[in-house]
């Protein structure tokens with residue numbers, strides 16, 4: 001797959017087949033994140049790969065899906081849920097650029113997974129205290145994001161912004177997603 005094609009396809013997915021994500025795919029993604037660039041090469045991020053059926057089940061109720069959609073449309077039902085998660089954690093040594101480090105790391109993880117056909121949803125709307133408790137994250141550490149993983153069972157297509165300029169993603173009658181992106185010339189200038 002060429003790199004642009006990878007980025008076009010690497011969208012947010014919110015419903016999945018129940019085929020398990022191979023551990024090798026998760027390991028490769030985390031290995032790529034491990035060696036990714038980071039501020040001062042400080043390497044302050046830590047990851048928990050949640051792959052056990054109990055762990056994955058417990059997380060399902062602690063994440064919030066698709067703020068732009070009614071829950072009956074945006075929240076995966078039984079049999080549609082992700083089959084693995086990765087928790088991204090900042091340790092207390094994390095410096096001023098640590099959220100940049102998080103961005104680089106999570107993009108590395110999701111693109112690595114997508115190169116194997118594994119889709120993802122980055123999740124910031126998560127129950128931080130409950131997840132920290134359940135997965136024994138140290139109090140002084142910051143749980144920053146969860147990444148839901150699985151083989152997608154819907155499509156997601158980039159579209160132009162509609163005439164009213166709305167950036168809200170939407171679904172069709174099959175609950176396939178459409179994600180409006182601003183035009184190139186609206187976000188890029190050359191100087």
Ligand SMILES: Cc1cc2nc3c(=O)[nH]c(=O)nc-3n(C[C@H](O)[C@H](O)[C@H](O)COP(=O)(O)O)c2cc1C
Pocket residue numbers: 010011012013014064065066067121122123124125126156169179
């Ligand atoms: C930092 C961040 C946090 C996000 N948090 C959530 C979330 O809690 N729940 C959710 O369903 N989607 C979440 N998303 C997914 C966004 O809604 C999605 O990226 C956006 O609608 C654009 O869709 P695309 O990823 O297909 O381009 C998050 C994305 C990012 C980058």
